[in-house]
Amino acid sequence: MIETASLLAAVEILFSSASPWLIVIPGIVIGLVFGAVPGLQISTAMAIFLPMTLYMDFMQAMLFLTAIFTGGGFGGSIPAILMNIPGTSSAIATAFDGYPMSRQGQHNVALGLALGSSCIGVIVGYTILFVLISPISELVLKIGPAEMTVVILWGITLIGSLSSGSLLKGVISGLVGLLIGTIGYSEAGVTRGTFGSTYLLDGVAVIPAMIGMFAASELFRLVKTEYLIEDSAARNVSVRLILKGFRRALAHPWIVLRGSLIGVFVGAVPGVGSSVANLLSYMATKRSSPAPESFGKGNPEGVIASEAANSTSEAGSLATLLALGIPGGGATAVMLAAFAMHNITGGPQFIREETDVVYAIIIANFGQAVLLIGLGLVLIPVLANVIKVPMNYLVPSVLAIAVFGAFGLTGDLSGPVTVLVFSVLGWLFKRYGYSVPAAVIGILLGGMAEDSVIYSYQISGGQWSYLLERPMALAILALLVASLFGTRLVDILKRRVAA
Amino acid sequence: MARQYTPISKQRIADLVVLLLLTSLVAIYCVDAINASTDILNLILVLPVTLIVLVLCLVQFVSAVANIRVATEDRERFVDVVPVAGLFAAYVLSLPWLGFDIGTCLFLGAFLWLHGERRWPWLFGYSMSFAFVLSIFFSKMLPYSMPMLILPVAAG
Secondary structure (H helix, E strand, O other): OOOHHHHHHHHHHHHOOOHHHHOHHHHHHHHHHHHHOOOOOHHHHHHHHHHHHHHOOHHHHHHHHHHHHHHHHHHOHHHHHHHOOOOOHHHHHHHHHHHHHHHOOOHHHHHHHHHHHHHHHHHHHHHHHHHHHHHHHHHHHOOOHHHHHHHHHHHHHHHHHHOOOOHHHHHHHHHHHHHHOOOEEOOOOOEEOOOOOHHHOOOOOHHHHHHHHHHHHHHHHOOOOOOOOOOHHHHOOOHHHHHHHHHHHHOOHHHHHHHHHHHHHHHOOOOOHHHHHHHHHHHHHHHHOOOHHHOOOOOHHHHHHHHHHHHHHHHHHHHHHHHHOOOOOHHHHHHHHHHHHOOOOOOHHHHHHOHHHHHHHHHHHHHHHHHHHHHHHHHHHHHHHHHHOOHHHHHHHHHHHHHHHHHHHHOOOHHHHHHHHHHHHHHHHHHOOOOHHHHHHHHHHHHHHHHHHHHHHHHHOOOHHHHHHOHHHHHHHHHHHHHHHHHHHHHHHHHHHHO | OOEEEEOOOHHHHHHHHHHHHHHHHHHHHHHHHHHHOOOHHHHOOHHHHHHHHHHHHHHHHHHHHHOOOEEEEOOOOHHHHHHHHHHHHHHHHHHHHHHHHHHHHHHHHHHHHHOOOOOHHHHHHHHHHHHHHHHHHHHHHOOOOOOOOOOOOOOO
C-alpha cells in the first residue's frame, strides 16, 4: 500500500531545503490564536491567509494551511477548558470534563492533557491516513444518505449517555435541539418557525447558538463568583503541571488510539466529521470506564478522548479532500480553493500521479505535531493567564468577545442576537436540569438529519427494505446498538457466567 | 453541587412552568410547519420528532407531579442573574445605534460599575481600551463592515 519511491521523493521534497518549514511555525501560531478566540473559526483564519499562499509553491501553501488547521484544532480546546466555550464545534466534548477540571484548579493538567492527546492524535491519525488513504477514500464513496442518517442517529443517541442528570430531560433537550436545527427553509420550499424574521430563513446560526448556550449561560451563573478558580493557590499557571498533563495523556494509549480511529474514519464523512467524532470518542470512553459517573465532573479521560478524536478528524477530512476532491467542511473547502489557485485538482488521479506530494503533506503533519508540542508549551502559559482575571472583568469581556465573534460568523446582527437568545435558553436549561450539550448536538445535526432522511426517502421510495441493501448503514447501525447496549450486555453475560 | 430534598416548592412549580414552556414552543413550531405545508418533505422529520417530544414531556410532567418530593440543586439567585442578562440584552439590542465601539465600552463600564468597581481609572481605562482594541481587531479581521459610532467603519 506504501510506494517506497514516492515516499523517498516526499522526504526529498520536505527536507532538501528549509523553505517548506519556514511557514509552518507562523501557521501553527495563527491557528492557535484563531482557535483560542471564540467566534474566530479555523476556516476564517485559513480564508484570511489564503491569498498569501499565491506567493508560495503548492507544497508550501499546503504546509501553511495544514499548519493553521493543526494549530486551530488544538487552539479550540483552550477556551473550552478555561471558559467552557468550545472554540469550535469539534471541541464540545473537551469542555465536558476540561472545564470542571479548571474549576477544580486542574487547568494546567487539563491543558497538558489536551495538548498531549492532540499531538499524539495527529501523529496516529496521519499514520492511519498514510497507510490507508486509498481504502478510506473508497469507503467514503460508499456513504450515501442512508449511512449519513445512521451516523447522525448515532450522534443523537449520544444524548442519553451524555446526560448527567435526568435521562428523560436529556432526550427532550436533544430532540428540542434537533427541531431548532430544522428552522428555516425546508426541502418543500416553505419556511417554518421563522415567525417572519428574515434572519432565520437560513436557519439558526449554529455556532453563535452554541456560544450562547455553553458560554454566555455559564457566565450568567458565575456573576457572583470572584474568580474562575476560587482557590488562589490553584490559580497558578505551571509548565511543570502542563507537562504532567501531557505525560498523563501518554499513559492512556488505548483511549488515544480509539479516539484516533474514530476521528479518522468519522472525520472522513463530509459535513458530519469532527463535530460528531469527538462526541463518539467521548461516549465510547465513558461507556467503557469503570467510573462512568465521574465523566462530566472533571475526568481527565474525557479530555483525552475528545481531543484525540478531534485532532485526528483533520486527517480524515484531508483524506476525503485528497482522494476525492470533496471538502468535508469549511477548512478543507479553503484548502480546495488553494488547490484551484495552484491549478491542482484533488481526486483519485491526483493520488495516483502525485503520490509523493500526498506523502509529503502527510509526513509534514508529523512534523507539525512535534512543533505544536513546543509552541503549545510556550503559548499555553500565556493564554492560561485568563484564569487570573477577576470575574467582574472576565464575564463582560468574554461576553463582548462572544458578541464580536458571533457577528464575525454571520456578518450581521443576527449572530449577536442569536447569542443573546440562546444564552437565556441555555441558562434556563442548566437551571432546570435540561442537557445543554444534548441540545447543542441536536441543533448542530438537525438540518443535516432532515436532509439525509429526505434523500433516503426519495431514493428508497419510502421502502424500509432499502436499508437492507446498504451493508455499511447496517454495520453502523450495529455499532450504534453495540455502543448503546454493549456494556450492559457484557455485564449481564459476566453475571451469568459468574452465577 | 450539593443535592438536598425539599417538599413541593416554588422551585418545583418553576420546573413545571419551564416544561410547559418547552412543550408549547415545540407544539407552536409544529403547527407553524403544518400550516406552511403538509408536504411529506416538510414534515418527514419535524412531525415525528415533535410527537416524540410531546409524549416525553407528558411523561416528565406526570412523573414530576406524581413525585411528592423532588430533587433540587443549589441554584444561583434570580436577582443576581436578571440584571446581567438585562444588561447583556440592552448591549446586543443597542448595537445598531451605539455601534460595537461605544456599545461595548458602555456595556463593560456598566457591568463593572454594577459589580462594585469604583476606581474611575480602571472603570474608564479598561472599558475604553478593551472595547476599542476589540473593535479595531475584529474590524480589520472580518471581511465585512461593522456598525461603529466613532471608529471608522471599514472592512478588513
